[in-house]
Amino acid sequence: MPTNRNTLLRYKVLDRCFSNFHRKYEIDDLVEKVNDTLYDLYGIEVSLRQIRDDIKYLRDSATYNAPIKAYPYDGKKCYYRYEDPSYSIFNNELSEEEISSLRSTIDMLGRFRDGVKNAWLEEVISNLEYRFGVKTNNEKIVSFEQNEQLQGLEFLSELIDAAVNHSPLHLLYRTYSGKENTYTIHPYNIKQYNNRWFLFGLEVNQYGNRIANRPLDRIVSFSRATDVEFIPNKTIEFDTYFKDIVGVTIPNETVKLEKVILKFEAERFPYIKTKPIHHSQEVLSETDNILKLQIRPNRELEAILLSFGSDVEILSPQWLRDRFSKIIEEKIKKYLSVQNSRTDGSELCVVNRNTGDNMDVKF
Numbered sequence: 001m002p003t004n005r006n007t008l009l010r011y012k013v014l015d016r017c018f019s020n021f022h023r024k025y026e027i028d029d030l031v032e033k034v035n036d037t038l039y040d041l042y043g044i045e046v047s048l049r050q051i052r053d054d055i056k057y058l059r060d061s062a063t064y065n066a067p068i069k070a071y072p073y074d075g076k077k078c079y080y081r082y083e084d085p086s087y088s089i090f091n092n093e094l095s096e097e098e099i100s101s102l103r104s105t106i107d108m109l110g111r112f113r114d115g116v117k118n119a120w121l122e123e124v125i126s127n128l129e130y131r132f133g134v135k136t137n138n139e140k141i142v143s144f145e146q147n148e149q150l151q152g153l154e155f156l157s158e159l160i161d162a163a164v165n166h167s168p169l170h171l172l173y174r175t176y177s178g179k180e181n182t183y184t185i186h187p188y189n190i191k192q193y194n195n196r197w198f199l200f201g202l203e204v205n206q207y208g209n210r211i212a213n214r215p216l217d218r219i220v221s222f223s224r225a226t227d228v229e230f231i232p233n234k235t236i237e238f239d240t241y242f243k244d245i246v247g248v249t250i251p252n253e254t255v256k257l258e259k260v261i262l263k264f265e266a267e268r269f270p271y272i273k274t275k276p277i278h279h280s281q282e283v284l285s286e287t288d289n290i291l292k293l294q295i296r297p298n299r300e301l302e303a304i305l306l307s308f309g310s311d312v313e314i315l316s317p318q319w320l321r322d323r324f325s326k327i328i329e330e331k332i333k334k335y336l337s338v339q340n341s342r343t344d345g346s347e348l349c350v351v352n353r354n355t356g357d358n359m360d361v362k363f
Contacts, residue, residue: 006038006042006044007054009037009038009041010034010038010046010050010051010054011054011058011089012090013033013034013037014030014033014034014051014054014055014058015088015089015090017029017030017033017080018066018068018080018081018082019082019085019087019088020081020161020165021081021085022161022162022165022167022224023165024071024073024079024081025079025080025081026077026078026079026080027048027051027052027078027080028048029079030051030055030080031046031047031048031051034046034051055068055080058089064089066082066087066089067082067083067084067087068080068081068082068083069081069082069083150195150196150217151216151217152197152215152216152217152218152219153197153216155216155219155222156190156197156216159187159190159199159216159222160190162187162224163187163188163189163190163201166186166230166232167187167224167225167230168184168185168186168187168224168225168228168229168230168231169184169185169186169187169201169222169223169224169225170182170183170184170222170223170224170225171183171184171185171214171219171221171222172219172220172221172222173214173218173219173220174218174219174220175218176218180220183203183205183212183214184203184204184205184225184228185199185201185202185203185204185212185214186201186202186203186204186230186231186232186233187199187200187201188200188201188202188211188233188236188238189201189236189238189241191238191242191248193247193248193300194247194300196215196216196217197215197216197217198213198214198215198216198248199213199214199215199216199219200212200213200214200238200241200248201214202231202233204228204231209231211236211250213248213249213250243279244257244294244295244296245295245296245298245300245301246277246278246295246298246300246301246304247298247299247300247301248300249298249299249300250298251296251297251298255296255297255298256296257294257295257296258294258295258296258297258317258320259292259293259294259316259317260292260293260294260295260297260301260314260316260317260320261284261290261291261292261314261315261316262290262291262292262293262305262312262313262314262315263288263289263290263312263313263315264289264290264291264308264311264312264313265289265310265311265312266289267311268308268311268312269289272291273291277293277301277304278293278294278295278301280292280293280294280295281293282294290315297320302323302324305324306324306327
């Protein structure tokens with residue numbers, strides 16, 4: 001059976017279904033799942049017979065030798081699943097034929113590389129080209145940014161699966177102060193920001209329902225809430241949910257859309273122009289290095305602006321300018337309270353602002 005791009009895509013969809021131990025896929029479900037994907041991408045569909053042939057081909061010892069088993073249930077019904085939960089046909093090294101098919105797929109995706117809106121696709125294509133060796137070069141040319149110490153990434157795959165399959169979750173969550181609580185959440189969206197991942201969903205408790213934001217590195221554990229019926233998302237369009245902010249923190253309703261006017265030092269201004277803080281960024285004056293953001297200020301915006309140090313000045317709104325003035329004032333107080341009067345080079349004299357007493361800090 002020749003492996004063209006449609007075939008490879010069918011195998012990928014089937015592989016995911018066989019690996020999903022939280023749902024029972026009957027043969028009709030498999031046909032529907034495959035056709036949903038094929039129709040979205042290519043406008044075509046395949047028959048039940050084709051899916052049966054695919055299963056037979058994947059099971060064949062001369063091809064993938066996949067441990068696909070038909071499990072009977074509810075009388076005459078049966079569902080298909082891998083016997084080994086960790087198995088995937090894509091765990092194996094790619095064959096030359098598969099690499100050729102992957103190259104064709106990448107070539108097809110490459111037609112959409114141009115344009116700012118498809119910048120994410122450029123990253124995906126480049127990643128595929130490099131990781132699967134489609135561009136042959138043994139040198140270490142590309143380095144992908146990753147945080148080796150980031151916690152919670154082990155949950156990512158199953159959380160995505162729960163969102164896709166509409167599975168509510170019982171989630172054990174630990175705050176940064178160490179307090180642990182259990183929540184029931186209906187997962188809707190998972191977003192990456194600043195090399196961290198965040199789960200958004202409807203959280204249900206005795207105080208009412210709300211859209212919650214739970215960073216994955218604070219999740220201790222979770223389980224499928226089989227005792228709870230999933231509440232579908234009928235109110236939020238996540239394509240636009242974050243459009244008025246930087247990051248993932250949605251401010252309360254009292255924080256309205258603002259025109260934030262910023263003035264930068266001449267040396268920093270070109271950097272900000274080429275890497276905008278927000279998609280609404282607009283240059284007001286090239287001469288005076290002034291730009292405007294149409295945004296709802298939140299903690300991530302504050303963190304970004306503080307990271308620029310003395311290179312930025314907030315011109316308006318006045319309340320945000322006053323807030324930063326107080327932050328800077330507090331910073332100055334902290335630094336002025338530290339006196340570098342060391343007795344033997346190993347002590348630092350710190351003045352306690354509350355009592356006026358000196359405290360010797362040893363290093």
